[in-house]
Amino acid sequence: FGTYFLNSIVVSTIVAVGSAILSTTVAYAFARREFRMKSLLFASVLGVLMVPPHVVMIPLYREIVTFGWINTYFALTLPFIVTPFGIFLMRQYIEGLPKELEEAARIDGAKTFAILRGIVFPLATPMLVVLFIYQFLTTWNSFLFPFLFVNKASMRTLPVGLAFYQGKQSIDWGHLMAGAGMSAIPVLILFAVFQRKIIAGFTAGALKG
Numbered sequence: 001f002g003t004y005f006l007n008s009i010v011v012s013t014i015v016a017v018g019s020a021i022l023s024t025t026v027a028y029a030f031a032r033r034e035f036r037m038k039s040l041l042f043a044s045v046l047g048v049l050m051v052p053p054h055v056v057m058i059p060l061y062r063e064i065v066t067f068g069w070i071n072t073y074f075a076l077t078l079p080f081i082v083t084p085f086g087i088f089l090m091r092q093y094i095e096g097l098p099k100e101l102e103e104a105a106r107i108d109g110a111k112t113f114a115i116l117r118g119i120v121f122p123l124a125t126p127m128l129v130v131l132f133i134y135q136f137l138t139t140w141n142s143f144l145f146p147f148l149f150v151n152k153a154s155m156r157t158l159p160v161g162l163a164f165y166q167g168k169q170s171i172d173w174g175h176l177m178a179g180a181g182m183s184a185i186p187v188l189i190l191f192a193v194f195q196r197k198i199i200a201g202f203t204a205g206a207l208k209g
Helices: 002-032 038-049 053-067 073-080 084-095 099-107 112-123 125-140 144-149 158-163 173-183 185-203
Strands: none
Touching (some): 002 038, 002 125, 053 073, 112 125, 125 185, 144 158
């Protein structure tokens, strides 16, 4: 159980941090920069939101096998580290940030990444926390793809590991319920620590206009 717990912590943290950083970077390009086929590309991002994950299950599995990533952290993290939901969420938030701060920074000679690091990320902290916790919780509870990409006990995440407490003839209810209870602890801690940021992120749009 300790191995399952550690795997879930590592995978969920990598996906959540990566999504917060990379999705915000992509969202900034859609919100502030002008480039060819911008509207079409953003429409394709929204289109991916309407595709059920089960549709890409077989093609994604074939890619993972081709890259030799079965039973690795790459298979559990890289396909999910940038999400269309994260791009859409952060793009809408960044569009509401004042452009004057970025323009002033450019006048002072700041480049794009310096503006992202010094202005966009600090101002978008409430929504970044919301995205981080959303991605952490989604990855923490994910069962289908970790079950599909991993067949070694040492690489199982918590949902997959707990599923193996259920046998064909009997169910180990004691260990199953104890494990399920313990698996909720990290999520509860995240909500307790970041509850103010979460509320600020959800109510940010209500303060406009």
